[in-house]
Amino acid sequence: MADGPVAELLLRRLEAADGGLDSAELATQLGVEHQAVVGAVKSLQALGEVIEAELRSTTRWELTAEATAQWQGGLQQGHVQQVDPRGQGCSRRTPRVPSGEQAGG
Structure with missing residues (x-):
């Protein structure tokens, strides 16, 4: 399994969420850098069919x-x-x- 508390929190939030999560919003909610959430997503993706991720672009x-x-x-x-x-x-x-x-x- 992917190491790290961010990956574990990500899986728990995904389990409770309907329709997925936004990585930037999740990073803000968890009080971590966005890159930490992206790293957790990549680690979980490397395991195989654990999660699906869709790349989105936003302008702020x-x-x-x-x-x-x-x-x-x-x-x-x-x-x-x-x-x-x-x-x-x-x-x-x-x-x-x-x-x-x-x-x-």
């Missing part, structure tokens, strides 16, 4: 740290508009300068 999207900060705190333009004592947006206070010319003479 996450915000970067910068995007998370902006999501939680708002965009910087929003902060500037909030601190304007007159309640005017930046575009109202910024002098309009024709293209190619410099402001201030």
